[in-house]
Amino acid sequence: MAWDLDLFYIIRNWGVADRTPFTDLLKIVERTVRSEHQRSPNRPIYLVGESLGACLALAVAALNPDIDLVLILANPATSFRRSSLQLLTPLLEALPNPLSPGLPNILRSTEGESLRMLLDNVVQGLPLQNTAGELVKDFTAFSLSLPVLADILPKETLVWKLKMLKSASAYAHSRLYAIKAQTLILCSGNDQLLPSQQEGERLLKLLPKSKCQLRKFDDSGHFLFLEDSIDLVTIIKGTSYYRRGKYHDYASDFIPPTLDEAKNIIESNSLFNLIASAVMLSTLEDGTLVKGLAGIPSEGPVLFVGYHMLLGLEKIPLVSRIFLERNILLRGVAHPMMFMRSKNGRLPDLSSFDKFRVMGAVPVAPTNLFKLFSSKSHVLLYPGGMREALHRKGEEYKLFWPEQSEFVRMAARFGAKIVPFGAVGEDDLGEVVFDYDDLVKIPYFRSEIESLTNEATQLRSDAGGEVANQPVHMPLILPKVPGRFYYYFGKPLEMEGRKQELRDRKKAHEIYLQVKSEVERCIAYLKVKRESDPYRGIGPRLLYQATHGFESEVPTFEI
Structure with missing residues (x-):
């Protein structure tokens, strides 16, 4: 894998004939971890x-709290004692030895009540008949997984x-209190072997809150890393778990998305991009206004x-195009x-972002x-922030910008080009009918808004005017x-x-006001100009695309 992880262990299934005890496996990994820690x-x-x-x-993390570890845990088996898997051991011990050569094929074609009847017949006459009979009642859930196990593993x-x-499971569970490592828990919603999503929620509460995150994959099964739709590198990047030093640096630790990653993300927004059908105009260096993005500077910063x-909806077509x-x-x-997040509450889950x-x-x-200017990046900034995105x-x-410049002198320090831009169309998608001023008049919603705002990190608390008024709420649209x-x-510029x-x-402030005036x-x-666009409505656009192809660019007004 051509990706710079400092040390990347994939700890999975051990060999079929391997009988190394868990404590010995633990020592092997622990020795390697300590050796790597001494080296770096x-x-x-x-x-x-x-x-x-x-x-x-x-277990390794519990025994080595002073080593900087990042744990990526997929469907952890710490939930074993609450799973039906624990019922398998006495049942398998009661079955004939060796198992019938045809058992895998029988099991593969047997599900539900048929499987229960088969197992009832198998345990007849065995010394543990009563015990095995009770276990069979809870065994239907394994009708899909047991054939695979029987194919791969001898009894x-x-x-x-x-x-x-x-x-x-018992060893790790008894030492959870000692774990200080940064931890990312990945759990499947369709795990037929373990109650992984419930276990993920439980571990999230037991491990250090400031260092632990949870991601759910509702349609995935137990063997998460074997699924084509799961890309571990993308998950680590999306959760900001990749770091080179003690702390994650959002600028310098950033790894650009691969072409596939970017296209998958853009494709996930394809319906919205289709509905928005964005028209983009840009300005060349000589001041000529053109359709398209030819006027966007290629070289940063x-x-x-x-x-x-x-709601910041303009970001989706903007970044995509x-x-x-x-x-x-x-x-x-x-x-x-x-x-x-400073605490757990009702804000959208971090996985949303x-x-x-x-x-x-x-x-x-x-x-x-x-740091972004230093790396010659193309940077997107909204001075109005949440106050604009959640307007009344x-x-x-209407622009809600700070009174003082926040970016001009920084841009000048690095010789960056400033591109002012405007975007319209929110009033073509929806209308705010119940805003912050309406919500705060209702005690329940006022309490909710205060709770959400208190949970979110506060910005511009020392600023004046409306831009400092950034309560977290969701207007009715x-x-x-x-x-x-x-x-x-x-x-x-x-x-x-x-x-x-x-x-x-003073001169920097003049540039700031010039940028603001240009955006307006x-x-x-x-x-x-949009009033003269014959394809402003979605009906004419869909008709045009139906006759010219849905990949074709829909015309707009003349400039």
Whole structure:
């Protein structure tokens, strides 16, 4: 795997004839971990374990709390004692030895009540008939998994493996209190062997909250890493678990998405992109307005500064089109609540934002902006932040920017180009009918808003005006027959060679107001011109695509 993980162990199933006790396996892995730690004491060690391997990884972490470990646990077998698997051991011991050569084929074609009848016949006359008979009542769930096990493992090995699972589960479970490692739990919703999702929730409560995250895969089975739809590297990148040092750095530890990763994420938004059918205009260096993205600077650093539409919906077509048409990845500067939580509450689960992190989003902070400019990135910034994205009724296309410049001098320091842009179309998709001012009048919703706002990281608490008013809430939006999104990228403002000049706060503020005025001009232009777009409504667009092909670009107004 051509990906720079400091140490990457895949701890999975051991050999069929292997009888190494769990404690000996633990010593083997522990020795390797300590050796690697001595060689690179300032770098994390990754332990990836599935099922039994997850117990092994937990045990190593419990015994080595002073070593910087990152645990990736898939369907951990710490849930063994609450699974029906524990019923298998006495049943298998009661079966004839060796098992009938035809048993795998019989089991493969036998399900549900037929399996129960078969097993009832098998246990007749055995010394443990009563015990085995009771076990059969809970055995139907294994009608799909037992044939596979019977094909792969002889009876003695299968019994030994189950006993190993039991001891590994007990060993790891008794030492959970000692674990300090950063942990990512991956659990399947369709695991037929273990209650993995319930176990994931349980471990999330027992392990250090600030270092533990959970991701659920509702349609996946027990052997998560064998499924084609599961890419472990993408998961680690999306959860921000890849780091080179003691802490994850959202800028310098970022690994750009592969072409497949980016296309999969963009494809997941294909319906919305189809509905939005974005029209994009850009401005060439000579000031000429053109259709398309030819005016977007190819070389960074570039700072895109624009208006945040309702719920931030404009980001989806914006990032998608610029990546697909110009092969440029926009690194969004986003609210910190998309990356971390101070406590558990009712905010959307962090997994909702994994795709944004894979595509390079970073928490808003001067240090992150500095690092992005240093790496010559294309950066996306919304000065209006949450206040614009969660605006009130009648505030469509109104900018809520801070009074003082937040980005001009930083852009000048690195010679970045600033591209002001406007976007319209939110009022073509829906209308706010119940906003913050309405919600706070109702005691229940007022309490909910206060709770959510308190849970989210607070920004601009020292700022004045409306931009500092960022309560977390969800306005009630009445959907409309979909219209269309429009984007207008103004002429890039060159900051190269202006570092000394813009150290003067007054001059920097003049540039800031110029950028803001340009964004407002772009919005005003689009609001007027879209009225002459014959394909503004979704009906004419669908008719056009039905006759010209759904991959064809839908025309718009003349410029």
